[in-house]
Amino acid sequence: MSTESRTRGPAETFDYVVVGAGSAGCVLAARLSEDPSVRVALVEAGGRDTNPDIRTPYSFFKLMHTDEDWAFQSSPQPGMGGREMFWPRGRTLGGSSSINAQMWIPGHSEDYRPWAESVGDLWSWEAVEPYFRRSERWAGDPGRGGTYGTEGPLWISPPRDPDPTTARFLEACAEVGLRELTQGLGGPDHTGCAVTPLNQLRGARWSAADGYLRPAMERPNLTVFTDTQVRRVVVEDGRATGVESDRGVLAARREVVLSAGAIGSPHLLMLSGIGDVDDLRAAGISPTVELPGVGRDLQDHLTLNLIMEATVPVPLADADTPANRARFEEERLGPLTSNIAEAVAFFRSDGGPGAPDLELIWAPIPFTDHGTAAKPGFTLGVILLQPESRGRITLSAADPAGPPRIDPGYFSVDEDLRVFLSGLRFAERLFDTASLRPLVSGPMAPWPGTVDDAQLVKTVREHGDTLYHPVGTCRMGPDGDPGAVVDERLRVRGVRGLRVADASIMPTITRGHTHAPAVMIGERASDLIREAV
Numbered sequence: 001m002s003t004e005s006r007t008r009g010p011a012e013t014f015d016y017v018v019v020g021a022g023s024a025g026c027v028l029a030a031r032l033s034e035d036p037s038v039r040v041a042l043v044e045a046g047g048r049d050t051n052p053d054i055r056t057p058y059s060f061f062k063l064m065h066t067d068e069d070w071a072f073q074s075s076p077q078p079g080m081g082g083r084e085m086f087w088p089r090g091r092t093l094g095g096s097s098s099i100n101a102q103m104w105i106p107g108h109s110e111d112y113r114p115w116a117e118s119v120g121d122l123w124s125w126e127a128v129e130p131y132f133r134r135s136e137r138w139a140g141d142p143g144r145g146g147t148y149g150t151e152g153p154l155w156i157s158p159p160r161d162p163d164p165t166t167a168r169f170l171e172a173c174a175e176v177g178l179r180e181l182t183q184g185l186g187g188p189d190h191t192g193c194a195v196t197p198l199n200q201l202r203g204a205r206w207s208a209a210d211g212y213l214r215p216a217m218e219r220p221n222l223t224v225f226t227d228t229q230v231r232r233v234v235v236e237d238g239r240a241t242g243v244e245s246d247r248g249v250l251a252a253r254r255e256v257v258l259s260a261g262a263i264g265s266p267h268l269l270m271l272s273g274i275g276d277v278d279d280l281r282a283a284g285i286s287p288t289v290e291l292p293g294v295g296r297d298l299q300d301h302l303t304l305n306l307i308m309e310a311t312v313p314v315p316l317a318d319a320d321t322p323a324n325r326a327r328f329e330e331e332r333l334g335p336l337t338s339n340i341a342e343a344v345a346f347f348r349s350d351g352g353p354g355a356p357d358l359e360l361i362w363a364p365i366p367f368t369d370h371g372t373a374a375k376p377g378f379t380l381g382v383i384l385l386q387p388e389s390r391g392r393i394t395l396s397a398a399d400p401a402g403p404p405r406i407d408p409g410y411f412s413v414d415e416d417l418r419v420f421l422s423g424l425r426f427a428e429r430l431f432d433t434a435s436l437r438p439l440v441s442g443p444m445a446p447w448p449g450t451v452d453d454a455q456l457v458k459t460v461r462e463h464g465d466t467l468y469h470p471v472g473t474c475r476m477g478p479d480g481d482p483g484a485v486v487d488e489r490l491r492v493r494g495v496r497g498l499r500v501a502d503a504s505i506m507p508t509i510t511r512g513h514t515h516a517p518a519v520m521i522g523e524r525a526s527d528l529i530r531e532a533v
């Protein structure tokens, strides 16, 4: 597809130039090019999404440190024992949706209340929910997916061939009072537990590139440039007129849309002289627009995995065999269809009413240090859903064009640690239910087992990790908010013809996983852009 589409179309001038073919960028390229009278360019730094591990759900972690991964590294984290932490991000068609764990979890309706309070009803739950539904196509039993759309480009499927112990996890949740969400996790309140809804079609990954981009690539008015890194946005007389890339300038008659992700988009703004003036000067970049919020308000979901030795066979621990490969290729069955994170639960740390602040992920295999261990064990990942801590992305003064400096600021607010510890205690209780107790024996490293709070904090700092959900670095906000980078229509403040549309615009992180909201943002943005004409 790509060679032809790279040369197809007019010279180097387009109506819209979309930067980044990730979760949001694929949506924008597809939706904007629905109008045959406009010419759209989609510019992606990575290559085509042909690596077979992209298709194979189980293999998502094998894509880390490959050509499909930017493989960022954070700055040393004081809250995490001084560690520099590995931050993978997708670098191929589909972006992070081509390397992620395929979990489709839009979040809670309460997630969007502060957004609407900040910028108005364009971003209320009532306003955004139709965009989730517009993107979804439920592939499971019609009686068990009532909260999902059925006609969108993205297939949402239940696990194709789940491990038998996943049902035991749901039973354990029922024992501690969590309801099973039999209609899926797309409704306004996803407090409870469920098998994980997945971006899969018949057991293989279904990325944003599969759902949105590939069908649109047949259109003569869409040109997709792969292996083309954008270096900066060209701003002339206060207007974005195009982007400077590896292959020269790509001009935009109407708009440039940055969908380069929560790291890439603020990085590109800063490289274009848009950001905190002092920081830009310190990195040797001439400021063109003062926008101090660029790169600030970085939020992420932190996780720690409780791992227990298994007393029963664990098929996923021996997943990648020739026989399982053959089964996957021929029938799309077996452990290679597993995304590893087969079920989830959402709950509140204080046990009270209201939206959840903690999540559990059930994995029927030990998952640690961004990969699996081929040992019989089970993992309960605990996730802090609503961190108060904020981090920041800045230019590297030594090499502004190189990777930016990523400071997630984990546990810079103490309250986050308190909530997180209560989640870990909850997970310990879950392993001790009648449903799960017979499946496990002792703790497996690096989980130390039940220890006092001081030792638990030490374990968190030494082994806690990213769940790969950075957001907020080009935050949306109202007029007069000095930290706002884009307005409610995602227009970059102080520059005409420039928007940001991806996970970076989220004012606050959602209580789910961030691919679905990034797709929703792409859908919402495409309507806002079309309304502007």
Ligand SMILES: Cc1cc2nc3c(=O)[nH]c(=O)nc-3n(C[C@H](O)[C@H](O)[C@H](O)COP(=O)(O)OP(=O)(O)OC[C@H]3O[C@@H](n4cnc5c(N)ncnc54)[C@H](O)[C@@H]3O)c2cc1C
Binding pocket: 019, 020, 021, 022, 023, 024, 025, 043, 044, 045, 046, 088, 089, 090, 091, 092, 093, 094, 095, 096, 097, 099, 100, 101, 102, 103, 104, 105, 228, 229, 230, 231, 259, 260, 261, 262, 264, 265, 268, 467, 468, 469, 470, 502, 503, 504, 513, 514, 515, 516, 518
């Ligand atoms: C390992 C991993 C597992 C995850 N698991 C899940 C999950 O199971 N469920 C879930 O909901 N979320 C998950 N996420 C997070 C989710 O995938 C992301 O939040 C979401 O895809 C972000 O979408 P985006 O459009 O903001 O950015 P991305 O999808 O990251 O897209 C950005 C694109 O821009 C390109 N780009 C960046 N800079 C430039 C440049 N200068 N020039 C040209 N192109 C550029 C990138 O190469 C990339 O293709 C996971 C992420 C990772 C990394």
